[in-house]
Each structure stands twice: as C-alpha cells, then as structure tokens.
Amino acid sequence: xxxxxxxxxxxxxxxxxxxxxxxxxxxxxxxxxxxxxxxxxxxxxxxxxxxxxxxxxxxxxxxxxxxxxxxxxxxxxxxxxxxxxxxxxxxxxxxxxxxxxxxxxxxxxxxxxxxxxxxxxxxxxxxxxxxxxxxxxxxxxxxxxxxxxxxxxxxxxxxxxxxxxxxxxxxxxxxxxxxxxxxxxxxxxxxxxxxxx
Amino acid sequence: xxxxxxxxxxxxxxxxxxxxxxxxxxxxxxxxxxxxxxxxxxxxxxxxxxxxxxxxxxxxxxxxxxxxxxxxxxxxxxxxxxxxxxxxxxxxxxxxxxxxxxxxxxxxxxxxxxxxxxxxxxxxxxxxxxxxxxxxxxxxxxxxxxxxxxxxxxxxxxxxxxxxxxxxxxxxxxxxxxxxxxxxxxxxxxxxxxxxxxxxxxxxxxxxxxxxxxxxxxxxxxxxxxxxxxxxxxxxxxxxxxxxxxxxxxxxxxxx
Numbered sequence: 001x002x003x004x005x006x007x008x009x010x011x012x013x014x015x016x017x018x019x020x021x022x023x024x025x026x027x028x029x030x031x032x033x034x035x036x037x038x039x040x041x042x043x044x045x046x047x048x049x050x051x052x053x054x055x056x057x058x059x060x061x062x063x064x065x066x067x068x069x070x071x072x073x074x075x076x077x078x079x080x081x082x083x084x085x086x087x088x089x090x091x092x093x094x095x096x097x098x099x100x101x102x103x104x105x106x107x108x109x110x111x112x113x114x115x116x117x118x119x120x121x122x123x124x125x126x127x128x129x130x131x132x133x134x135x136x137x138x139x140x141x142x143x144x145x146x147x148x149x150x151x152x153x154x155x156x157x158x159x160x161x162x163x164x165x166x167x168x169x170x171x172x173x174x175x176x177x178x179x180x181x182x183x184x185x186x187x188x189x190x191x192x193x194x195x196x197x
Numbered sequence: 198x199x200x201x202x203x204x205x206x207x208x209x210x211x212x213x214x215x216x217x218x219x220x221x222x223x224x225x226x227x228x229x230x231x232x233x234x235x236x237x238x239x240x241x242x243x244x245x246x247x248x249x250x251x252x253x254x255x256x257x258x259x260x261x262x263x264x265x266x267x268x269x270x271x272x273x274x275x276x277x278x279x280x281x282x283x284x285x286x287x288x289x290x291x292x293x294x295x296x297x298x299x300x301x302x303x304x305x306x307x308x309x310x311x312x313x314x315x316x317x318x319x320x321x322x323x324x325x326x327x328x329x330x331x332x333x334x335x336x337x338x339x340x341x342x343x344x345x346x347x348x349x350x351x352x353x354x355x356x357x358x359x360x361x362x363x364x365x366x367x368x369x370x371x372x373x374x375x376x377x378x379x380x381x382x383x384x385x386x387x388x389x390x391x392x393x394x395x396x397x398x399x400x401x402x403x404x405x406x407x408x409x410x411x412x413x414x415x416x417x418x419x420x421x422x423x424x425x426x427x428x429x430x431x432x433x434x435x436x437x438x439x440x441x442x443x444x445x446x447x448x449x450x451x452x453x
C-alpha cells in the first residue's frame with residue numbers, strides 16, 4: 001500500500017530521536033488519515049524554525065534574533081555568567097534556579113578523543129567576552145562527566161588568568177533520595193564536597 | 198586484581214561468549230543510537246575490547262555514573278562478533294577522581310592505548326602499569342614522570358621496548374655523563390657533541406628511564422622528547438588530540 005511519497009515521509013520521520021521504522025510508519029499514517037491540518041501546521045513550523053532559528057551572537061544559545069531574549073534583557077545581571085553545555089541546560093536552570101545572570105552555551109564539551117577542541121565549543125568567543133571586562137563571576141555548570149569536568153577545568157584556567165572569580169556547581173545526593181540507593185561515585189563526590197553547617 | 202581465573206569464567210556456548218566480572222577501565226565512550234553507548238574498555242585478560250551498553254544513556258540508567266573513565270570497574274558481557282553487549286558493570290574503587298590537569302593527562306593515556314593496542318590482545322602487565330600511572334595522576338604528584346614510565350612500559354609491552362642501559366651495536370654500558378643519540382633500530386649510540394636535527398640525550402636520562410627514577414627538569418625534558426620521537430614512529434602522521442589540547446592550554450610550556 002505504501003507509495004514513494006509515503007515511504008519518503010516514513011524515512012524522514014525516523015530522524016526524530018527514539019523513532020524507529022515502526023513508530024515512524026504509525027506517525028505517517030496517523031497524520032495522513034486523521035490529522036492533515038496538524039501535519040501542515042507541523043511542516044510550516046518546522047521549515048520556519050529551521051530557517052529562522054540561529055545562534056545568539058553573545059551566548060551561542062539557539063535564538064531567532066541576533067541577541068537571545070536573555071542576553072538582550074535589561075533586567076539580567078550582566079556581571080555573572082553561567083557556562084552550560086546545551087540550550088536545554090539553560091531551560092533547566094531557568095525553570096528551577098531563579099538565576100538572574102547571563103549564560104554562555106558551549107554546544108558540547110571538550111572531548112579530545114572525538115576531536116572536539118576548545119575552538120569547537122566556542123572558547124575563543126568566551127575569551128573575547130571575558131576580555132570585555134565587565135564579568136565578575138563565572139559559574140561552571142557543565143555536566144559532571146569526565147569530559148564536563150575537563151571542560152570546566154580548562155575554562156576555570158582561562159577565567160583565573162583574567163583575575164575573575166570562578167565557581168563550580170556542587171555535585172551531590174538528589175533531594176528526597178536515600179544514601180543507600182545513591183551510586184558510589186555520586187555519594188563519594190557529595191562526601192568530599194561536604195560543607196560546614 | 199589480575200584475572201587468573203578468567204578462562205574459567207569464559208564459557209563458550211556455541212559461538213556466544215559470556216564473560217563475568219572482569220576488571221576493566223573505560224577508555225572511551227561514544228553515543229550510539231538513541232540511548233546506548235559504544236564503549237572501548239581495557240581489561241587485563243582480554244586486552245582492549247569494544248562493547249555496546251544498551252540503554253546506558255537513558256533517563257533511568259544506573260550505569261551513567263559507573264561508565265566513566267579512570268575508575269576500576271568490574272564488567273560482564275555476552276554476545277558474539279566484534280561488539281558484544283555489556284550485561285553488567287559496577288564500580289570497584291568509588292571516590293577516586295582525576296582532577297584538573299590530571300584529567301587531560303588521563304585522556305593522553307587513553308588515547309595512546311586506543312591508538313596503539315589492537316583489540317582482543319591481552320596485556321595483563323600493561324593493565325597493571327596503567328593502574329600505577331593512574332595512581333600517579335590521582336596523587337597529582339610527578340604526573341609528567343608517571344606518563345614517561347607508562348610510555349616506556351607501553352613500548353615494552355608492544356614489543357618495541359627501548360634499549361636504555363647498553364649501547365646498540367657493541368653493547369657497552371651507557372655512562373651517565375656521556376651524550377647519546379637514539380636510533381630506532383639499534384638503540385643509543387654515543388656521540389661527541391650535540392648536532393642540529395639529531396635528538397641527543399644524556400646517558401643519565403637513559404639510565405633514569407631504565408630505573409624509573411625521576412630527576413631534574415632537563416632530564417624530564419629529554420625523556421619527553423625521546424619518548425615523543427619513538428612513539429611518533431608507531432603512532433603515524435595523525436597527531437594526538439590530547440597532546441594538541443595540552444599545546445593549546447599551555448602554548449609555551451613543556452608540560453605533557
């Protein structure tokens with residue numbers, strides 16, 4: 001029953017994460033049989049977003065204007081800069097921390113064995129941003145993986161050299177968690193990073 | 198720690214292989230499909246192996262904290278072919294973290310192993326030397342020298358061991374205050390003076406590498422250049438990415 005166009009649609013849907021051949025087929029038939037309006041809307045939204053969403057000139061996050069809303073906001077504190085690996089990390093921090101400063105999005109992390117070096121994650125641009133000289137604190141919020149730690153370390157050296165304060169987010173036991181079920185690495189990190197109360 | 202009984206744990210069912218609780222270090226991991234990882238691991242009994250960790254990147258995966266480089270793991274796997282499946286992994290030495298520059302030195306160790314070891318070629322002794330080198334990095338003391346000794350042992354294990362205590366050719370003992378140039382095939386050869394374009398090292402450097410005793414800055418520098426030249430021969434023209442990262446971090450220093 002499938003025609004070249006339907007096949008093409010099924011193939012195209014497989015570029016979505018978590019979508020294999022079977023679910024792609026279900027989606028394609030669902031759209032064709034029951035929701036053509038929604039599908040056209042999706043198609044228009046997709047092509048418009050792909051054409052118009054680029055990167056913020058200042059913080060590299062996804063943005064459809066030259067400066068993203070956070071970078072262009074007057075109310076954000078321009079003297080603190082939080083460094084994260086991806087735009088979804090910005091969303092996560094925005095929705096839960098009440099952080100009022102600005103961000104810098106690396107779009108990845110240092111991973112020499114995959115050939116990803118400092119310039120690939122925009123550290124040349126970060127250096128220029130730091131050299132502008134109105135940043136008082138840099139918060140390193142890269143992921144607690146080996147690559148994330150290496151990235152944080154590399155950036156902390158860059159920041160130290162410029163005499164700016166640099167902090168790293170804490171790692172520890174999840175809220176409401178029980179120590180018994182926390183993995184050894186996290187527990188040990190939490191233990192070593194204990195603080196006086 | 199060594200897997201003397203690993204052969205007993207390996208049971209061959211038709212062509213499917215099951216291995217349980219092998220000590221291992223993760224060398225590298227890359228995302229695979231939606232939620233899986235491709236792992237490169239270094240084990241004493243099976244050498245460097247590739248495994249698929251299914252679902253290891255998923256939101257509920259408990260393996261995320263475990264499958265990190267530089268910590269001793271106990272891993273189990275099963276399957277046939279070149280890429281068997283990871284069936285279990287636990288951390289053996291919780292609370293050991295590489296920090297700072299040692300992290301980047303660790304990338305260097307891992308990159309050397311990835312580039313120079315063939316898969317499924319067991320090197321139990323080298324596994325032990327890797328552990329020793331990691332201990333050096335964790336202690337964050339004498340990192341540079343720990344890397345040199347690991348390079349020496351790696352070459353030895355691969356069958357390219359350096360001749361350090363005797364001259365090539367006539368087999369005379371190396372003297373600490375004499376000057377030598379190192380030939381890949383024949384080993385050190387005594388020379389009267391330094392000349393341009395030829396790497397020359399003092400006898401003291403060769404002897405220090407042989408004994409594993411660290412010395413002054415010049416000695417460390419000479420060892421580094423010697424090792425870089427010898428390793429370069431086996432690494433081929435593609436540069437080491439971790440060395441490139443060092444170079445970018447300290448444009449003018451001699452760290453490695």
